[in-house]
Amino acid sequence: MAVYNYDVVVLGSGPAGEGAAMNAAKAGRKVAVVDNRPLVGGNCTHLGTIPSKALRHSVRQIMQFNTNPMFRQIGEPRWFSFPDVLKSAEKVIAKQVTSRTGYYARNRIDTYFGTASFADEQTVEVVCINGVVEKLVAKQIVIATGSRPYRPADVDFRHPRIYDSDTILSLGHTPRRLIIYGAGVIGCEYASIFSGLGVLVDLIDNRDQLLSFLDSEISDALSYHLRNNNVLIRHNEEYERIEGVENGVVLHLKSGKKIKADALLWCNGRTGNTDQLGLENIGIAVNSRGQIQVDEHYRTEVSNIYAAGDVIGWPSLASAAADQGRSAAGSIVDNGSWRFVDDVPTGIYTIPEISSIGKTERELTQAKVPYEVGKAFFKGMARAQISVEPVGMLKILFHRETLEVLGVHCFGYQASEIVHIGQAIMNQKGEANSIKYFINTTFNYPTMAEAYRVAAFDGLNRLF
Numbered sequence: 044m045a046v047y048n049y050d051v052v053v054l055g056s057g058p059a060g061e062g063a064a065m066n067a068a069k070a071g072r073k074v075a076v077v078d079n080r081p082l083v084g085g086n087c088t089h090l091g092t093i094p095s096k097a098l099r100h101s102v103r104q105i106m107q108f109n110t111n112p113m114f115r116q117i118g119e120p121r122w123f124s125f126p127d128v129l130k131s132a133e134k135v136i137a138k139q140v141t142s143r144t145g146y147y148a149r150n151r152i153d154t155y156f157g158t159a160s161f162a163d164e165q166t167v168e169v170v171c172i173n174g175v176v177e178k179l180v181a182k183q184i185v186i187a188t189g190s191r192p193y194r195p196a197d198v199d200f201r202h203p204r205i206y207d208s209d210t211i212l213s214l215g216h217t218p219r220r221l222i223i224y225g226a227g228v229i230g231c232e233y234a235s236i237f238s239g240l241g242v243l244v245d246l247i248d249n250r251d252q253l254l255s256f257l258d259s260e261i262s263d264a265l266s267y268h269l270r271n272n273n274v275l276i277r278h279n280e281e282y283e284r285i286e287g288v289e290n291g292v293v294l295h296l297k298s299g300k301k302i303k304a305d306a307l308l309w310c311n312g313r314t315g316n317t318d319q320l321g322l323e324n325i326g327i328a329v330n331s332r333g334q335i336q337v338d339e340h341y342r343t344e345v346s347n348i349y350a351a352g353d354v355i356g357w358p359s360l361a362s363a364a365a366d367q368g369r370s371a372a373g374s375i376v377d378n379g380s381w382r383f384v385d386d387v388p389t390g391i392y393t394i395p396e397i398s399s400i401g402k403t404e405r406e407l408t409q410a411k412v413p414y415e416v417g418k419a420f421f422k423g424m425a426r427a428q429i430s431v432e433p434v435g436m437l438k439i440l441f442h443r444e445t446l447e448v449l450g451v452h453c454f455g456y457q458a459s460e461i462v463h464i465g466q467a468i469m470n471q472k473g474e475a476n477s478i479k480y481f482i483n484t485t486f487n488y489p490t491m492a493e494a495y496r497v498a499a500f501d502g503l504n505r506l507f
């Protein structure tokens with residue numbers, strides 16, 4: 044067994060691992076990254092964020108073709124198959140892998156492809172994909188092994204019609220009817236994708252409101268638009284049994300209902316990838332979801348071992364994972380790049396898209412903060428009309444006395460981009476975070492960003 048020495052070894056090459064590896068390498072450390080698939084990018088690139096966003100983009104284009112009357116000059120509405128849209132996602136994944144492989148090469152970071160486990164606090168053994176076993180010794184180790192779909196023991200995932208958010212990417216046909224079990228972010232995104240392909244979707248929600256952490260007007264809008272696109276949302280339901288049958292799946296609900304579909308997509312929970320790491324050899328404990336606890340410097344209970352990304356739990360987003368990884372390495376190299384990642388915007392790529400930052404009306408009301416609301420509806424805005432994207436709204440919540448922007452909530456075209464303008468203003472100090480910024484600044488016209496101006500005037504007009 045060959046032994047190699049490094050300053051920092053990073054386990055996992057998703058956004059958290061990449062963020063950690065790049066920051067440590069740029070600070071002059073000798074770095075290696077290990078991933079158990081033969082390509083870099085992590086689940087983010089291969090199974091999660093990238094494929095789902097690429098699928099959604101293709102589906103949106105198909106929906107535009109089918110609904111915009113202008114396109115009738117070149118053809119009647121038509122449906123594309125799931126394997127068709129998957130092909131464009133595969134092209135994006137390949138491009139991402141090429142770019143990311145280049146980053147490691149340029150920064151002289153060694154990559155090992157195999158499963159890593161701890162032999163001791165400074166030694167990782169890698170069983171490489173080619174069968175060779177390597178030993179990596181490092182001063183510091185960052186665990187960034189991500190997460191995978193949670194699979195309860197009583198659901199038979201070997202059945203060919205029962206999928207999770209990883210295996211759905213191998214679906215070789217377009218189901219006529221699909222049950223999505225779990226109405227969190229991933230479930231709602233896939234409900235949008237499949238309904239956009241003309242699939243009848245039953246979306247099973249354990250709660251009484253979709254994505255209840257959102258502003259309630261936006262959660263209501265999402266429900267309305269999903270229903271409008273043939274998604275049947277069933278709230279307050281839990282499975283009793285999931286029965287794979289010859290040509291589909293029967294879902295038996297505790298409420299006594301039975302639903303049959305061609306396939307079932309399980310989207311209920313995720314678990315940290317810690318079971319193969321040999322954490323018992325170094326005394327790091329995990330919680331019931333396989334997640335590792337860290338302090339604000341992303342340090343585990345073993346002082347030279349750090350963890351970042353999905354493997355530490357909240358918020359389990361690629362956006363945050365990259366920053367957490369960078370911060371973990373920032374703690375190691377002590378070059379001023381550490382920060383605790385807590386101002387994370389929400390970006391949800393449903394149809395319509397949703398994004399938000401800051402407090403909701405519910406939270407401000409509970410905290411008795413005297414706030415006011417300004418709104419802009421996309422249907423009245425020039426850029427939205429030009430883009431044939433009338434669905435959407437931007438809502439700014441601001442303090443009625445100090446005028447500080449307290450929250451920005453948006454759904455519709457470009458929502459996940461638009462929110463960052465509000466985020467930038469909210470991060471300013473003193474009077475610079477006032478809603479007045481949006482009326483005292485000239486915005487390009489026509490833009491979706493103009494919604495801030497419209498919403499600011501609307502909100503300020505409510506003050507007396």
Ligand SMILES: Cc1cc2nc3c(=O)[nH]c(=O)nc-3n(C[C@H](O)[C@H](O)[C@H](O)COP(=O)(O)OP(=O)(O)OC[C@H]3O[C@@H](n4cnc5c(N)ncnc54)[C@H](O)[C@@H]3O)c2cc1C
Pocket residue numbers: 054055056057058059060061077078079080084085086087088090091092093095096157158159160187188189190208229316319320351352353354359360361362363364390392
């Ligand atoms: C369907 C879906 C859609 C999503 N959409 C978004 C989105 O739009 N925006 C967003 O911000 N986030 C999104 N996410 C979440 C995002 O993908 C994750 O938060 C992100 O991938 C976490 O990054 P990470 O670096 O922690 O781990 P990962 O990306 O999971 O990478 C970890 C890597 O470590 C490897 N690994 C595991 N164990 C070992 C081991 N023992 N040895 C070696 N390697 C190992 C894994 O195989 C993997 O390659 C989505 C997730 C899913 C499932």
